[in-house]
Amino acid sequence: MSTTIIVLFVGLFFGFSLNKAGLTKYNKIVNAFRFTDMAVLKYMLTALVVSMSGLYALRGLGLITFPNVPATYIVGNLVGGLVFGIGMALTGY
């Protein structure tokens, strides 16, 4: 039960930061593909840098164990990414 509430709050902040970064707007997403607005990349990579250093530090301290790491299957990930990109450029979500 407590996990449910934590996850709900995590989602709340997740949605909040997505909206404030402007990633809920069509023009932000598509302009990243047109190289005119790099907000999507700045946002994604900042999040990556912060969370990967945080997670690896916490694992180093022995406070957490990693949950299931997404499986790597080269063709699937790549083809999925290619199909996903078409949809992303069409909808802008």
Next chain:
Amino acid sequence: MKSIWKYIKKETWSPYIAGVLLGLVGVLAVWLSNSLLGASGAFENLAGLIGQAVAPNLFDNLYFNFIMPPGITTGVILLIGVFFGGMLASATSGTLKWGKKDAANSDEQWKSIFGPQTWKRWVLGFVGAIILEYGAGIAGGCTSGLAISGGMLLAPAAFLFIAGMFASGIVTTMIIYRRRF
């Protein structure tokens, strides 16, 4: 304190600050609930739940039995949070257009490319979302579930996915925009 509140009310934050917030949220999600951020999986969980009630034979396959088990998972709860979080954020910036006339299609750039009709945006959104979700299903995650959550665990899958996503995204945008690219 006042300046912080003023910044919270800004419509668009610096992507770096919003990115730091997401990074911290990603760490806390793993630390406190041992789960990863993700959005696309929840739709498949819900689709499986509905599908098993309507047509159990059709949904009795490998994908829905083992890869994406149906049910109210943490992903679904997370998505509810995301919905209200986004709503809260747009309410603080004063852009929450509840039931206003142009609420469904207020993006000027979209209108200049595809036209002002709202139904066009709904149709394109629906078709695009099917393609998007299908791609996410093949790859095993979406931008948040695979690219960000996988990337922060340094999973190779995430970086392959990002490469594919940008490659086809750029080509598709080129085709749509042509000379206006």
